[in-house]
Amino acid sequence: MKERLEKAIKEALGELGLPSVDFSLEHPKELSHGDYMTNVALIVGKQESQNPIELAEKIVENFNNQKIEGIEKVGVAGPGFINFTLKREAFAKALSDAQDKEWGNTEVYAGKKILVEHSSPNLFKPFHIGHLMNNTIGEALYRLAKRSGAEKATPISFPSDISLGIAKAIYVLREDFGKDFFPSDISVLGDAYVRGTKAYEDDKYGEETGIHPVIRDIANKLYSKDPSGEYLDIYEKCKDFNIKYFEKVVETLGSKFEGYIFESEAGEKGKTIVIDNLEIFQKSTGAIIYVPEESKKLHTAVFINSDGNPTYEAKDIGLLYLKFKNYNNPDISITVTDNQQTSHFDVVIDAAGKINPLWQKNSIHRSHGRMTFKGAKMSSRLGGVPLAEEMINAVVEEVKEKNKDISEQSAREIAVSAIKFTILKAKAGSNINFDPETSLSFEGDSGPYLQYTAVRAGALIEKGKALNISPSPESPVVGTETLERLVARFLEVVERAQREWAPHYIVTYLLELAQEFNSWYGQGKIVDEGDVSGTAYRLYVASSVRQSLINGLWVLGIETP
RNA sequence: GCACCCGUGGUGAAAUGGAUAUCAUUCCGGUCUUCGGAACCGUCGUUCCAGGUUCGAAUCCUGGCGGGUGCACCA
Numbered sequence A: 001m002k003e004r005l006e007k008a009i010k011e012a013l014g015e016l017g018l019p020s021v022d023f024s025l026e027h028p029k030e031l032s033h034g035d036y037m038t039n040v041a042l043i044v045g046k047q048e049s050q051n052p053i054e055l056a057e058k059i060v061e062n063f064n065n066q067k068i069e070g071i072e073k074v075g076v077a078g079p080g081f082i083n084f085t086l087k088r089e090a091f092a093k094a095l096s097d098a099q100d101k102e103w104g105n106t107e108v109y110a111g112k113k114i115l116v117e118h119s120s121p122n123l124f125k126p127f128h129i130g131h132l133m134n135n136t137i138g139e140a141l142y143r144l145a146k147r148s149g150a151e152k153a154t155p156i157s158f159p160s161d162i163s164l165g166i167a168k169a170i171y172v173l174r175e176d177f178g179k180d181f182f183p184s185d186i187s188v189l190g191d192a193y194v195r196g197t198k199a200y201e202d203d204k205y206g207e208e209t210g211i212h213p214v215i216r217d218i219a220n221k222l223y224s225k226d227p228s229g230e231y232l233d234i235y236e237k238c239k240d241f242n243i244k245y246f247e248k249v250v251e252t253l254g255s256k257f258e259g260y261i262f263e264s265e266a267g268e269k270g271k272t273i274v275i276d277n278l279e280i281f282q283k284s285t286g287a288i289i290y291v292p293e294e295s296k297k298l299h300t301a302v303f304i305n306s307d308g309n310p311t312y313e314a315k316d317i318g319l320l321y322l323k324f325k326n327y328n329n330p331d332i333s334i335t336v337t338d339n340q341q342t343s344h345f346d347v348v349i350d351a352a353g354k355i356n357p358l359w360q361k362n363s364i365h366r367s368h369g370r371m372t373f374k375g376a377k378m379s380s381r382l383g384g385v386p387l388a389e390e391m392i393n394a395v396v397e398e399v400k401e402k403n404k405d406i407s408e409q410s411a412r413e414i415a416v417s418a419i420k421f422t423i424l425k426a427k428a429g430s431n432i433n434f435d436p437e438t439s440l441s442f443e444g445d446s447g448p449y450l451q452y453t454a455v456r457a458g459a460l461i462e463k464g465k466a467l468n469i470s471p472s473p474e475s476p477v478v479g480t481e482t483l484e485r486l487v488a489r490f491l492e493v494v495e496r497a498q499r500e501w502a503p504h505y506i507v508t509y510l511l512e513l514a515q516e517f518n519s520w521y522g523q524g525k526i527v528d529e530g531d532v533s534g535t536a537y538r539l540y541v542a543s544s545v546r547q548s549l550i551n552g553l554w555v556l557g558i559e560t561p
Numbered sequence B: 001g002c003a004c005c006c007g008u009g010g011u012g013a014a015a016u017g018g019a020u021a022u023c024a025u026u027c028c029g030g031u032c033u034u035c036g037g038a039a040c041c042g043u044c045g046u047u048c049c050a051g052g053u054u055c056g057a058a059u060c061c062u063g064g065c066g067g068g069u070g071c072a073c074c075a
Helices: A002-015 A040-048 A052-066 A088-097 A129-146 A164-177 A186-202 A212-224 A230-253 A263-276 A312-326 A339-355 A357-361 A388-402 A408-425 A447-466 A481-500 A504-523 A532-555
Strands: A036-038 A071-077 A081-086 A113-117 A152-157 A282-284 A287-290 A301-304 A332-338 A363-368 A371-373 A432-434
Touching: A002 A036, A002 A040, A002 A052, A040 A052, A040 A081, A052 A071, A052 A081, A081 A088, A088 A481, A088 A532, A113 A129, A129 A152, A129 A230, A129 A332, A129 A363, A129 A371, A129 A388, A129 A408, A129 A481, A129 A532, A164 A186, A164 A212, A164 A230, A186 A212, A186 A230, A212 A230, A212 A263, A230 A408, A263 A301, A263 A312, A287 A339, A301 A312, A301 A339, A312 A332, A312 A339, A312 A357, A332 A339, A339 A357, A339 A363, A357 A363, A388 A408, A408 A432, A408 A447, A408 A504, A447 A504, A447 A532, A481 A504, A481 A532, A504 A532
Parallel strands: A113 A152, A113 A332, A332 A363, A371 A432
Antiparallel strands: A036 A081, A071 A081, A282 A287, A287 A301
């Protein structure tokens, strides 16, 4: 349709003896303005110094002579915009497609291999609300990829299983529990991590002072996988325990990873790569660093420290190597991190491009803001960072307060959907401050509102079934035109979200759709025994709305009850 | 100091350079013979400041002001 209109506009310009110009042809923001609008008269008017409204009227007259197929009406509005309203038949195909589970699948990345890395945990820290945010966004990006026609979309994670920080935690665990320590609860490890950091800062733990050399030695043993160290034994047990914990947590959030690249593997590989590329990196005071060109306005970064161990930067180089090797050179490789890491990532990618241009070309970095959570119920650990579980529980309490009879599982589903929705409705990048009292509503703009609307549509269809009326496109009725337009638009909304890797477009769209549906619902009877053919059509529309909501929510990682 | 991100009703957000800046929430007023009301309808209320570019600026440019983050061996 869009191409047809573009052609018609060009034809009109030619017939009227007007210059051909670059014009836009878009959906107007306001649905009541029609289905497409063009600014062609404004552009020509400017160029030819003519009144744009009069020009627009001439162009419209030409359109009417052209008798373009599928157009209901063309009009001039505002300062000289031309609005096109399509005939209802234009949406028939979309409405029919929207009856199907596959509705919303696109061809945006047809045949591509897409890798999405997200949720990367520190294996000695519990899953906190920062991970919750990362997981929600990462999972949504993965699901967008999955519906984009990609040959393969793969979600992976990059767990931190090795660092000086982890050595600090191991040290504390060994001191407190002896060499036979066995982890029983994640919080024990989290506490050890925090206390280890503190001990290292103070250079004192318990009675013992001057612990730096001991901890550095542990770190070295971990890096070199020294089998003689009893610390390694504790470490391995903690690592196993943690991976299981991580998998359990993300499963309740609806994600599953197809693979992991551990920081320990990436570090080893990264170190080798850096050492093999000393023409790109350089030595400085015992360390190996990377100095970007001045014009790039990036900072110098240490890749291998003076102990000879890879830093986060070298680990990321190794990570890139392993991603492209293990996953068969993905066409798009997305990394989701906190936006504090943006400049770190820029430096790494700049250096990486010199080692292998593909690593730079195919990598995309999506960053998100930080999440804070106010609430007296929080027993904050980790220096004040609330755990994801604590936050979810607090919201579950809110849900139960609203509905006393609700089951634990349903309450949890609703709580998770409300949290995910709040994270995804904003353009990624800004910080979110959760206040369970005010910012997490279950009414209006919320996950539960969308779930509710989908369920409501489902209930209508069930009711129709009980009366032996099934959805049918045969006898269109008045009143559903706007809804039909909106349903048809779902496809391009998904496409845009995929192109820009921005799930929030889907959120905005679903809200608009749900509002329109609920408004229609309130206007009159949908299932009417006295009007079987009309009911069948209305159910057909309801069913298309329902499928759009379900599929849209799925992309957001929200299940429809 | 340098760099990056951000400033939209009381609050939380949306808006490909387009039309009267959109939605939610709060307050107030309504709908109710439910199709499962976590709904629907209505009222009040907003682009940090000053210039500039443009037919047209929340959006682009310059300069302020305010907030956040990052800048050498942590991750």
